[in-house]
Amino acid sequence: MLRQRLAFAASLLLLAAGAVQAGQLTFQFRSNHQYSVGIEFTSQDRNHQWPGNGKAYKIADYKVHSYKLSCQNGETICYGAWLEGDPTQYWGVGMDNENYCTDCCYVCDGSRVQLINLNE
Numbered sequence: 001m002l003r004q005r006l007a008f009a010a011s012l013l014l015l016a017a018g019a020v021q022a023g024q025l026t027f028q029f030r031s032n033h034q035y036s037v038g039i040e041f042t043s044q045d046r047n048h049q050w051p052g053n054g055k056a057y058k059i060a061d062y063k064v065h066s067y068k069l070s071c072q073n074g075e076t077i078c079y080g081a082w083l084e085g086d087p088t089q090y091w092g093v094g095m096d097n098e099n100y101c102t103d104c105c106y107v108c109d110g111s112r113v114q115l116i117n118l119n120e
Helices: 002-018
Strands: 022-031 037-043 057-059 064-072 076-083 086-092 105-107 116-118
Touching: 022 037, 022 057, 022 076, 022 105, 037 064, 057 064
Parallel strands: 022 116
Antiparallel strands: 022 064, 037 057, 037 076, 076 086, 076 105
8 A cells, every 4th residue: 555655656746847837928019000910929849829729819909918828937939910911911920920030939937028019
């Protein structure tokens, strides 16, 4: 019986050691464009997007919008934004993480990303 308990405790420790810690990252955007903008976020470390399932967040005004993402600590997340109806006009990695960017990716570390203005 003692051997079973020790084996069970050891397996729990292994599971806990291998578990990925949950974190969060908050993005803030303001669109200065006259047309609606779609936004999505893509993990560069695993197959995951926010909001996911082929959907996108929508900005249709000039207000600041915040997106708090539940992510894995240390995970790199890139944003992609585009004009609805014309994904050839984009910011960051664009729609479906299809483009390269130099300053649109951030690490999940519990922080809040400085306001990103989507200008024309």
